[in-house]
Amino acid sequence: MLGPLVAIVGAPNVGKSTLFNRMVGKRDAIVTRQPGVTRDRLYGEVNRDPLRFRLVDTGGMTPNTAAPFAAEIMQQAITAIGEAGVLIFVLDGRVGATAIDRDVATLLRKSNRPIVLVANKIDTEKHEILVHELHELGLGEPLPLSAEHGRGMNELYERLETHLENAPEQEDETAIDPPLRVAIVGRPNVGKSSLLNRLVGEQRVMVSDIPGTTRDAIDTLLTVGERRYLLIDTAGIRRPGRVREHVERYSVMRAKTNIERCDAAVLVLDATDGIAAQDTHIAGYIHDAYKPLVVAVNKWDLIEGREKHAKKWEEDVRERLRFAKKAPMVLISALTGQRALKILDLVDTVHAAGSIRVGTSELNRWLEQAAASQKQAGKQAFRVYYATQTGVLPPRFAIFCNDPDKAHFSVKRYLENSLRDRFGFGASPIRMQFRSRRGEDR
Template identity: 45%
Template structure:
């Protein structure tokens, strides 16, 4: 079950970002070595009670405007609405009901989405309720008063939002692995899908589902079925570069959210870029299996060092995911396209691999013997034991005497030892450090 997506929409200056930042809380400190995933924070993960979901901030919607930038922002908001399970429609009690609010409400009605109407900047519930009721006129449901600055009414609002999430009455769990192709526009994602579909051994069937799933494609290869999530689409010529990037990031978040394995497609001619690193960072944060497919390899002049040189560049720029598998392909000529499936199967297996606690602790003991745990002011880190608690991605808990002594680099060292022993190629590993008082 992928996490629900909640889009925050409304016209400019109604306080969307303040609300977004408040809900996102301090959860935004992404590990330092993941490049700019959230510099222009447009999404964040939120937990409320038993729910985990992703919120997306959209620029302000200016319903009719001739300004290109604002039109782009509106398109982006429309896209976020299309991808969302629930839309939070924010209005401003101080400015009252304005014409543009009606237009946004019409947009949401057309989209036939579940909407929670949030009236922001209500600093005094007693005095301001009559002004809140005015928003009933939008005809889009009950207005929920909040103050994102004073943090009032937030819990009730989140209860309303989470109550609208799709219930888990999914058709029987779909066991087929889901693969998202992500990457910059023009890297060749669609041509790869077309090539996979073009092979005679591939049977295409449309996967029915919500609009969000409209571009999922089932592919059968060697009697195994895979579902490919394509993130292409929605690109218009005269877009400002940043806008295209924000778009593709939005789409990427939504695709990665629903995938087991992510194939990052890199354009061999352009080489690996900062934007590739951003997109890779999203998949890494979400703990997905990762394959880097260098496409258009047929266009590269080669000598004995080309592959090595290119691999080094990738490892250098995507240094936070040394575990990612790299393959060199050409969607154009079909070179190594079948290999994608071999690598996929391996990564899927590694994502689901479980290691017995006994074996883990043997490796742990050996690792500790070879390199002493760090100490600070005469106190040394003691590692008691380690156990695997879940898969997809493989997740481990390490029990220690003092969390503060567990240096990031030592966790990294233990991860490398585990990888040496079990491979785990193509999947990230997650580690949680827990304290246990000494007996």
Template identity: 45%
Template sequence: MAAAEGFDEGFTGAPGEDEGPVPVVAVVGRPNVGKSTLVNRIIGRREAVVEDVPGVTRDRVAYDATWSGRRFTVVDTGGWLPDAAGLAAAIAEQARMAVDLADVVMFVVDATVGATDVDEAVVEILRRSGKPVVLVANKVDNVGTESDAALLWSLGIGEPHPVSAVHGRGSGDLLDAVLEALPEQPPRERFGVEAGGPRRVALLGRPNVGKSSLLNQLAGEKRVVVDSVAGTTRDPIDEEIELGGKTWRFIDTAGIRRRHRENQGADFYATLRTQSALERAEVAVVMIDATEPLAEQDLRIISMVIESGRALVIAYNKWDLLDEERRHYLEREIDRQLHNARWAPRVNVSARTGRHMEKLVPAIETALAGWEKRVPTSKLNQFFADLVSSHPHPIRGGKQPRVLFATQAGVRQPRFVLFTSGFLEEGYRRYIERRLREEFGFEGTPIAVTMKIREKRGKRK
């Protein structure tokens, strides 16, 4: 159950519900041109490490940013030296991957130095990428140095945008140019109501858990590459498959690795793309390797689905390889570690042999039905009247908060707003969620519950 925050503002909606996938803007350039300073300027706070020494930034780090109401992810990269060796070569490779997987590239050049041979070499790589490029002429601190920026027209990649990352000069015009270069924002999707539109299913899980094998098994043919090497899939892959007389759109995603490895190579971007895939999906099938103990990554992926407000199905793969002892221990692991997702339909499958594949679609349909369930207000309030009568909130400090009225604020994550006479403790809110599920089902979907506390008359303005 969601924590009760911001009661006076009321319910704000599930994360990611109103917007599509967030585009990615990569900031690249040779060392010490001010990339991290520019990133700090864009996000409005000092998070990227800045030091007057080349090579301080080695990995890519992503930050959420907003400009003129448009959200995007800005990725700070290490200094790019195309012909580097050793560690510098690894940094250059990370920058190259940033370009490959970004929607827009911000190419930062030190206007006080001018275009160098390294800058020109980077320009050639950017041209071959075919990605939109916004040329940033940094360190233009006053009108007198704007002529330095004009000289960068010689790079042949469009207009140089003069900025001072340190002072903020010209940063607004630069961000306007970035927004113009971003792909058009798709209209808000109305989940499941498009005429004949296929329902969208994201396949999530750790690397090498069998997501691509499952997709191929469902399709009845080899649609995506399968390899024993973890991480073969990098970008989300959409496949439309006919199952049970319906067309489904499956999104096969790169495996999510451990938290400390997310900043390693392409896995960092794989995680970004996986999050975007989840935002586009209506239901997530989280695959777990049943032959191995439940890992922290498995629990984190399930938590990510719950936080996104999407419907959830858990598929235990490689079931054909389990003996009785492993099945016994797996049941104990599930009961102990997945208590926050006991409501999710569970299927035991084998992507390799096709065992129990016929059970996957009914589980997905069950989760979607729970995700879209609405309880009539009259039934809901009768339920709460009975609940409060039989199991009232404990008295705290001489006061006993009560649920005065309840309404379901939305579906496609069921969302409830409780109008109360006081703050409901977390334990009582968990009890409310458990009883809501017992009474009305909601199988396969997270539930969001918020409170709106009634003000005392004496405190009204």
């Protein structure tokens, strides 16, 4: 069991994400003074003996307004409220209850969920007098708290413990069989969130025509038959020179971090825009992280004469995405669903290839044959002696030789390609470490 779910809700810029980070013990949510940074639902876990529960951060709720993304953010927050067993309603204690806070309070009363009313940004005792007016909301005793400094956190946990005793627990769907972690990456506005929503079958992530809508990395569990995936929707990665906002810079850093933690990456391209230089850079990030890659060319439904353009796209990907020459490619439409599920089949294929183990005797028979075709003349020639596989995902090999410094790039490339073809590693990245018998590595 995962434990019950607690949702943090409230108006924009009252410190919800700061409180979320304080409770989960790490900086999962982006925090800034700019209102409206959190837009989707962001989940984390809180382990504080004897409490154990899941926590969800939501975007700033603005009922009855027509601000950009307001309706989408409200829908995400309402979904989180429906999932949760307990609500933490956060207000800015120094400002008092605003008209938006009162509208949110009205909505929360209808949820029939236990509510902990938190007056945030009360950094010192002298500010506590400001919270008394919050009694007018009729949601119980307001709790003075400073999420930034940790003040009042013990009392918050005490109140939560009282409510959580009767809150329903959630099943831990990942405990028995860990899902395959799939990062969906690409430039802004290529359709990453639309693809995730198509795969999941619900509006899990906000979709907009405005580039840069997704700020945090959002994890979504997906089950297809007996296959299980944890889909990670990431912020669009722009060229460094075009990343202006501090928030966006942090989003890009988080996107790269999520490439590091995934089992496979799906690079989404825009069929209407061609391959951009930044696409090649993102493919390079995936390559440097040694992650299996699937290339998904989105918005294929918008291309006229699709059949004649298909081969051209294949050629362009192989030629221009030099880090993705062997990666499988699929032409999709997140809007219509065309071939969207094919992505998961390809992810399974590249992940399975990266899981292959080769016996030591079979590996050394290959090495002997490969070395024989790469004979070098002269006394100081590079020679290989034997090899062993040291790991999988990615497949890792230690190759013992006379001198790692003499392992020329062309020899390494030849051995990697030969190894890939011989044992069926396909598009999986391979790590080869050359070692001397004296223990020196390269």
